[in-house]
Amino acid sequence: MYPVLVSEIMLQQTRVEAVIPYFQAFLRQFPTAALLADASEEAVLTAWSGLGYYSRARNLRRAAAILAVATPIDHDEILRLPGVGPYTAGALASICLGAPHAAVDGNVMRVVSRLTNDPSEISAPVTKRRFSATAQDLLDPAHPGDFNQAMMELGATICLPANPRCLVCPVRRFCAAADAGTQATLPVKLGKPPARRIDLDLLVCFVAGTVFLQRRSGGESRLANFWELPQVPAGGLPGSKLQGEFTHQIVNDRYRVRVWLLDSDSSDVLTPDGRWFTLPELAQVPVTTVAKKALRASVNGSKDSRSAPVTQVVQ
Ligand code: SF4
Structure with a gap:
């Protein structure tokens, strides 16, 4: 169950192509639930670094501690594992x-909405409950794992959000939307609110082959204990140079990040929760994705060849 749990948790909110290299590396580093449970949180977050949604990694480590003692024997026990919701519990069970x-x-919600030609708004709880009940009715109880994977595959490869491939669909003869010609209009979704734009100015303080990062405080933040670059006022600090700009979206927040480079240490950024990292050390700690992007931007915009190795440790 452990490898399936790892893959299902990674696939929550992340595309399969992005997950594959992380999944393989993660299982090489933590091949059993016991080894994952024994690892430090920092080591697990470092392995997860770049996948985002870090509460998944923390929950997975806590779930591994339970799996290491005893494998759940039914759906309800699986549902009680940290980080496991109804979808993941159904897949694992x-x-x-x-x-x-x-x-x-x-994917399955979309397939069900079309098979039943149901125009209900798909994010409404009552719709989710009804579509889930329909999926449960359709399930082949003799082969539930194969059936679930087939439904997900159908949604991912045939019953696509735009341009469903009805001509080659294996369930075309059961599909009410295809009969009615409404498949392109389903599922019905309310539009998302526009993204919130947030400006962020970050400082890369790069001195003698070391870079200064500060640690996020603990608590409930999903990025607690990650290392990040110091934030500075818009326009940077005196003596700093603008090295690059990029955007980064987290859920509905769209960050416009400006990266400032300072090649001397500044008491303005030396916070007590920070430290200087050599480049090999940087690869051994969890670093936020925004900080990694900013470090790459600082190198791309820099004419100083001494900073080039940064790119190798913040990929
Ligand atoms: S027939 Fe078309 S709309 Fe219906 S399930 Fe198949 S791909 Fe989807």
């Missing part, structure tokens, strides 16, 4: 235990 529980992700 059906694939690993052969238990008859539907796994209903966004």
